[in-house]
Amino acid sequence: MILKGRAIKYGDNIDTDVIIPARYLNTSDEKELSAHCMEDIDPTFVGRVQKGDIIVGGKNFGCGSSREHAPIAIKASGVSLVIAKTFARIFFRNSINIGLPILESIEASDEIDEGDELEVDLDTGVIRDLTNGKSFSAEPFPPFMQELIKEGGLIPYLRKNK
Amino acid sequence: MNIAEKILARASHKESVHPGELIMADLDMVLGNDITSPVAIREFEKFGVKDVFDKSKIALVPDHFTPNKDIKAAEQCKCVRLFAKDKKIENYFEVGRVGIEHALLPEKGLVTAGDVVIGADSHTCTYGALGAFSTGVGSTDMAAGMATGKAWFKVPESIKVILNGKLRENVSGKDLILHLIGRIGVDGALYKALEFSGEGISSLTMDDRFTVSNMAIEAGAKAGIFPVDDKTLEYLKEHGAKEPKVFYPDEDAKYSETIEIDLSSLEETVSYPHLPENTHLARESRDIKVDQVVIGSCTNGRLSDLRAAAEVMKGHKVHDGVRCIVIPATPKIWREAMDEGLFDIFSDAGAVISTPTCGPCLGGYMGILADGEVCVSTTNRNFVGRMGSTKSFVYLSSPSVAAASAILGHIGVREDVK
Numbered sequence: 001m002i003l004k005g006r007a008i009k010y011g012d013n014i015d016t017d018v019i020i021p022a023r024y025l026n027t028s029d030e031k032e033l034s035a036h037c038m039e040d041i042d043p044t045f046v047g048r049v050q051k052g053d054i055i056v057g058g059k060n061f062g063c064g065s066s067r068e069h070a071p072i073a074i075k076a077s078g079v080s081l082v083i084a085k086t087f088a089r090i091f092f093r094n095s096i097n098i099g100l101p102i103l104e105s106i107e108a109s110d111e112i113d114e115g116d117e118l119e120v121d122l123d124t125g126v127i128r129d130l131t132n133g134k135s136f137s138a139e140p141f142p143p144f145m146q147e148l149i150k151e152g153g154l155i156p157y158l159r160k161n162k
Numbered sequence: 163m164n165i166a167e168k169i170l171a172r173a174s175h176k177e178s179v180h181p182g183e184l185i186m187a188d189l190d191m192v193l194g195n196d197i198t199s200p201v202a203i204r205e206f207e208k209f210g211v212k213d214v215f216d217k218s219k220i221a222l223v224p225d226h227f228t229p230n231k232d233i234k235a236a237e238q239c240k241c242v243r244l245f246a247k248d249k250k251i252e253n254y255f256e257v258g259r260v261g262i263e264h265a266l267l268p269e270k271g272l273v274t275a276g277d278v279v280i281g282a283d284s285h286t287c288t289y290g291a292l293g294a295f296s297t298g299v300g301s302t303d304m305a306a307g308m309a310t311g312k313a314w315f316k317v318p319e320s321i322k323v324i325l326n327g328k329l330r331e332n333v334s335g336k337d338l339i340l341h342l343i344g345r346i347g348v349d350g351a352l353y354k355a356l357e358f359s360g361e362g363i364s365s366l367t368m369d370d371r372f373t374v375s376n377m378a379i380e381a382g383a384k385a386g387i388f389p390v391d392d393k394t395l396e397y398l399k400e401h402g403a404k405e406p407k408v409f410y411p412d413e414d415a416k417y418s419e420t421i422e423i424d425l426s427s428l429e430e431t432v433s434y435p436h437l438p439e440n441t442h443l444a445r446e447s448r449d450i451k452v453d454q455v456v457i458g459s460c461t462n463g464r465l466s467d468l469r470a471a472a473e474v475m476k477g478h479k480v481h482d483g484v485r486c487i488v489i490p491a492t493p494k495i496w497r498e499a500m501d502e503g504l505f506d507i508f509s510d511a512g513a514v515i516s517t518p519t520c521g522p523c524l525g526g527y528m529g530i531l532a533d534g535e536v537c538v539s540t541t542n543r544n545f546v547g548r549m550g551s552t553k554s555f556v557y558l559s560s561p562s563v564a565a566a567s568a569i570l571g572h573i574g575v576r577e578d579v580k
Binding site: 013015017018022023025026027028040041059063064065066068069071072086089090093094097098142144153154155158 | 184197198200201204205208209210226227231232234235238281282283284286298299300301302303305306309310314348349352353379382384437524525526543545546547548552
C-alpha cells in the first residue's frame, strides 16, 4: 500500500495530553476529538491538516496517558501515517489496534522537513522524501502485527481468528 | 528467566519465554475507567460476543470525572454503569464506593502476586508493587481482553534496578522514582520492564512501592516489578487477595542493563515542567512561588501520603496565596484519614478536602490552573496543559514537599516549615 502526503513535523516526547487534552475526554466521538487534535502544542494543526498528511515526530511519540482517543483523533483528522524515531509503547499498541499506520525511522525523522512531499510504501517500509530526494527504510513489523494491520485492527483480526 | 519472563511464561503456558517473543497471555484482571471504558464497550459490541470472558475478572472503576463533572461525563459514566449491569460485572464501583483505580484494586484484594493484569489506564503498572505483571493498554486491548480473557504481548527486556541502603527521614518512594526517571529519562525504559532488586527493598513500605511502580510508565516502562517479600505477603493477606503466585529471578536471569541506587543518598526531589525527567532537589528550588498544591492521585493519595502531609501541616496555616487541595484516593482512605484526625489538621490549616477522584491530575476538574499559575503536585505528570492552561506550570513532588510548599508559599522541604 502506497501513501502520499505532506509532512507535518513535531519534536521529541509528544505526549497524549497535547495530542488530545483531557478536557475533551468527556466524549469518545471521533469527529469531536479530531476538532481538538494537537491543540495544546499546535493550535494551527486542525486548520491546516489535509487528508493524507503524514505526522513526523521525534523520539517517544505518544508518551503518557493510555487514551486511545489520541490515535483516534489523529486518524480522524485525515492523517494517513505517523513516522517517529520511537513510539511510547501504549501509543504503539493502540495505533496498531485501531489501524493507524505507524513507522519507526530515526533518519527519516531527522531528514524530513516540514511540508516535504512524502511517498511511503507500507509493505516495504520505504519512505521517499520527494522534496529533498532522499529515501529511508523503516523497521518492518513482525508478521503477526502486519496481519493485524492488514485486517484493520485487533477486533477485526480476532473476529476472523476466533 | 527474570520475574517478568516467569510470569509471562506461566500466563502463556510455556516452559520459558525470551525477550522479543510474541505471546498470547491469559489475563487475571482487565481494568477500565470512565474515560477509556466507553470506547472499549463500543469495540466490545463490534466483537459480537454476548458475555464477557469472566465477570469476576473485570473491574470497571469510574474515577476520573466522578462525581460526574458535566453532562458529557455523566453520559460516559452511564454507559459504563449500564454495561456493568448488563454483563453482571462483579467489580463495578459506584460513587460513594469508588476510589482511584490503582489505589482501589489492591485495597479490595483484586490483584495478587504473579497475576497478569491489563488496564486501559497507563498507571496500571502500579500493581508491579505486588509482584504482578501489570501494564497499561488502550481501549481496544481492554475490549479484546473482556471478550477473550487474553492479550498479546511482546516479551520485554528487563532493566535491573538494585536498591541499597535506606531512605532518610522525609524522603519517600516518590523521591526515589523521580530520581530514577531523572537519571534514565522519560524513555529510559521504553519497551522494557523495570525489575527492582537489592536489600534496600525491605525498608520500603508497600505504599512507597506502589508509588515507585506507579510511575514506571513515566520512564516509558511496560512494568515496574518488585520481588515478593514478607511485607507483600502480609499486605495481600490483609486485603483478602487470592493465593499469591510467587516468582523470583533465576541466578542467571538476563537484564539489558543494571542500575544501582543508594537510597540513603537520595533527597527530596522535584520534577520541573514539562517532563518528569526534569528533576532538581527541592532545597534548590526555594525561589519558585506556588499558587496551588494538590495532594492526592493514584501516585500519592494513600493513607501514608496523607499522614506525611499532615505531619508537616500540623499547627500551620496554608500560605495566603495558595489553594491547597487534598484528595484521599479511596473511600476507605478518606474514612481512615478522618478517623485519625488528619482532616482536622488539613481543615485547620485552610486546605480543602475532596472526595476521591483523579480530577485535577489530568486537568479534568477540582483544581484547574489559569495562565501563568504554578502548582506543586503529588501527581505523576507535568506535561504542557496537563492540569489546565497550556501556560501553567506543574512541579511534581512527594506529599511532604507539597505540604511544606503549601505552608511556605514557595517550594521547600519540611525543615523549612518553622
